[in-house]
Amino acid sequence: MFDDKVNEFTALAAEYDGFIFGSPVYYSGMNGSLMSFMDRVFFSASAKDPHPFRFKPAAAVVSARRAGTTSSIDQINKYFLHQQMPIISSRYWNMVHGNTPEEIMQDEEGLQIMRVLARNMAWFLKLKEAGEQQGITLPVQEAERKATNFIR
Ligand SMILES: Cc1cc2nc3c(=O)[nH]c(=O)nc-3n(C[C@H](O)[C@H](O)[C@H](O)COP(=O)(O)O)c2cc1C
Numbered sequence: 001m002f003d004d005k006v007n008e009f010t011a012l013a014a015e016y017d018g019f020i021f022g023s024p025v026y027y028s029g030m031n032g033s034l035m036s037f038m039d040r041v042f043f044s045a046s047a048k049d050p051h052p053f054r055f056k057p058a059a060a061v062v063s064a065r066r067a068g069t070t071s072s073i074d075q076i077n078k079y080f081l082h083q084q085m086p087i088i089s090s091r092y093w094n095m096v097h098g099n100t101p102e103e104i105m106q107d108e109e110g111l112q113i114m115r116v117l118a119r120n121m122a123w124f125l126k127l128k129e130a131g132e133q134q135g136i137t138l139p140v141q142e143a144e145r146k147a148t149n150f151i152r
Pocket of ligand 1: 024025026027028029063064065066067068098099100
């Protein structure tokens with residue numbers, strides 16, 4: 001068992017209501033350190049009960065000079081999809097373009113997309129809380145997890 005930042009983050013995550021993971025685009029994918037981090041976070045979290053991520057809303061945002069953004073968003077979203085996390089969307093692609101913070105500030109469309117995303121996340125969190133107050137419980141999990149490896 002590793003003793004590192006992942007364990008600290010996973011303990012913190014149990015207290016969080018929602019998540020936004022962001023990455024610069026490197027070679028058309030998420031950056032390598034975030035990938036290693038998320039691999040460990042989501043793999044180690046799967047053994048925890050209650051699960052620190054399940055049914056909590058999440059979004060992926062990326063920053064790039066030019067391209068490789070959609071594949072990077074897809075890559076990050078997969079961690080959420082595999083843990084039954086509702087993915088929060090915005091009005092278009094969750095990306096900003098530029099090489100520096102000053103350039104990013106000129107990407108008005110990207111910045112608007114981030115504002116819309118933030119509002120949508122806040123709205124969903126309120127809906128979830130209101131639902132819980134009304135007695136809407138989280139979906140029941142099947143006790144036995146099937147693993148079919150297609151081996152005869
Ligand atoms: C190793 C590396 C690979 C990159 N690959 C891409 C790429 O595939 N597409 C792109 O648009 N920008 C690419 N960039 C540019 C970065 O996405 C952009 O400069 C980003 O703002 C860098 O963020 P950082 O300063 O946090 O590393 C790359 C930058 C680096 C350092």
